[in-house]
Amino acid sequence: MMGSGKTTVGRLLARELGYQFFDTDELVEEVAGCSIAQIFADAGEAQFRQLESQVLEQLCAYQKLLVATGGGIVLSPKNWSYLHHGLVVWLDVSAEQLYRRLQGDSSRPLLQNPDPLATLRSLLASRQGLYAQADLRLVVGEGETPEAIVRRAIAEIPKCLKTTTVDLN
Ligand SMILES: Nc1ncnc2c1ncn2[C@@H]1O[C@H](COP(=O)(O)OP(=O)(O)O)[C@@H](O)[C@H]1O
């Protein structure tokens, strides 16, 4: 979800793993040559979603990447075929925590309305089943720091790696 810490935690985790870090929102802005808010205002959400899929498709061909996606990437079934090239982590943060973090932030167009908390609750409820398709769910506690989440991710990721080693001795 937006504001769950994908960019903040992802950047730190990439450094720990020695992976390159990319953020689909940043790449979309580079491709479009303007901010996400501007893309939504000028071309609409559908155009943003197309650019987002395009960027994800290009990224999924590479290895040793950590990709922080936009919170709505889960909406398109096609995006899941790209996401499943890697291990998908869900940072599960309550709507109330998200609201506190994003108060006064004008960069997320879907929250620019009179009741952003209600929007966050309703988006979270409608996307819950999609986020649940992730390989790893990290429920983020109240006040848990990005560094603590990274430590938990590093402990949990090996347990859910999809590859298995076959010993042919
Ligand atoms: N674990 C955390 N605790 C408190 N604030 C956080 C945490 N993770 C991220 N933030 C803050 O929340 C806001 C949104 O984080 P960000 O990493 O941009 O989220 P996302 O990429 O998922 O939209 C930023 O202001 C960031 O500093």
Ligand SMILES: O=C(O)C1=C[C@@H](OP(=O)(O)O)[C@@H](O)[C@H](O)C1
């Ligand atoms: O949840 C969403 O639909 C969106 C989340 C945003 O990314 P973050 O999750 O990085 O905030 C950004 O892609 C856009 O504003 C739409």
